[in-house]
Amino acid sequence: MNPYVQYMYGYPHKTAYRPLEGVSLEQYVHFLNGNGHGLYVHLPFCQSKCGYCNLFSVTGQDEEAVDRYLQAFERQSRQYQHLLQSVRTQFQELTIGGGTPLYLTRQQLEQMFAVLEDCFSFADRREVIIETAPNQTDIGKLRMLKQAGVTRVSMGIQSFHNAELQALGRSHYAAAARQALHLVKDMGFSCVNTDFIYGIPGQTTESLLDSLKEALLFEPDEIFLYPLYVKHGAGLEYEGVVPDGEQAYIQYRHASRFLKSEGWRQDSMRRFVRQAKERQYQSCGFGTSLALGCGARSYLGNLHFCSPYAITKKECLARLAEYEHTHDYTKITHGILLTQQEQKRRYLIRHLLIMPGLQLDEYETTFGSSAITDFPVLQHWIESDYAQMQKSDPAFLALTETGLGLSDYLGPQLISPQIWAAMREWEEAHAHDSVSGKSEKL
Structure with a gap:
């Protein structure tokens, strides 16, 4: 049995999406009536591409390129603002992901928050969540985030061992992660989350536990443990890395047992929370969420939509150019209508x-x-x-x-044959894409 079939972070996966005709945001905006909804902003810029990442992101973009993206982001926000006036939407949660959102300059981040405040209505006690990475975290940006009302900062540490970071293709060293965590903790955000990966080539159970023990010294509020997946289009695939699922599962069991022995509560396969935070049931419902930015997914009733899934740098840059030259952001051309x-x-x-x-x-x-x-x-x-x-x-x-x-083994058992077929069709069509001149193979 392979414990790691697929990470079920969203259903259906984007590779099951197809072209749509005659669909517009106006037809589905009523799902955003009232309050309690989520707003997601995607900033697809990174200093470098991590070896395990096949998410929608681009590297090597200068400030001018980011400025062009933010101009398109503002046009999209203004068009959405006009539609939302009819349903009096109030967002409870704002999530800013990527990419690496703090790749933006402080001034660009301020511009983004100003557009959001001007175009959308938020609840008084809203949650504002942002992702960051050690190399992009500095005191000036953190102060600005605090002033903007950010409540939760999620930082990708992955490991406190430089050899393991190098194996993952991460651009930071452990020392930078320690410094960034000190800055984030000193800023006093309501919730600080740290991400770690297990199943890294060369990683041992002992080195994983060493990283977690060091993480606890910073007193984060949440720790996420992710198994290493080598996905199609990711750098580690080109290097021929094949994760050892059996060894990764052993590491997971030791890590989860350790965190629980230290008083942490496990809320999912990946999420561990300090016991001081009380667990409260909250229905996930259908997860109504509106997204801004290229590559971001919206969920409105039975309609899920985003730009076509892209993994190669050429494809991602093409999608980015399409987004920046879009005239009508309310027209929905790619997604899925769920039965x-x-x-x-x-x-x-x-x-x-x-x-x-x-x-x-x-x-x-x-x-x-x-x-x-x-x-x-x-x-x-x-x-x-x-x-x-x-x-x-x-x-x-x-x-x-x-x-x-075994969530990544059990969850995929709930995928329908139709969605599996659509995903496989996409995989077969992209089995020989080329990234950086190297052949990709599923």
């Missing part, structure tokens, strides 16, 4: 893979049917000790400790 059955699958994935799990009555109220009847595989999970019925009121179906650790 009722696909919405059920997405609902399960969004709830079951995190704690406290799936509230069974809520599922039945939403869809008018039983989750276990709709998906007999759930009964198999229960019989295999991957999931269990919680003795609570209301009743929850939750993954066991074993099930949490």
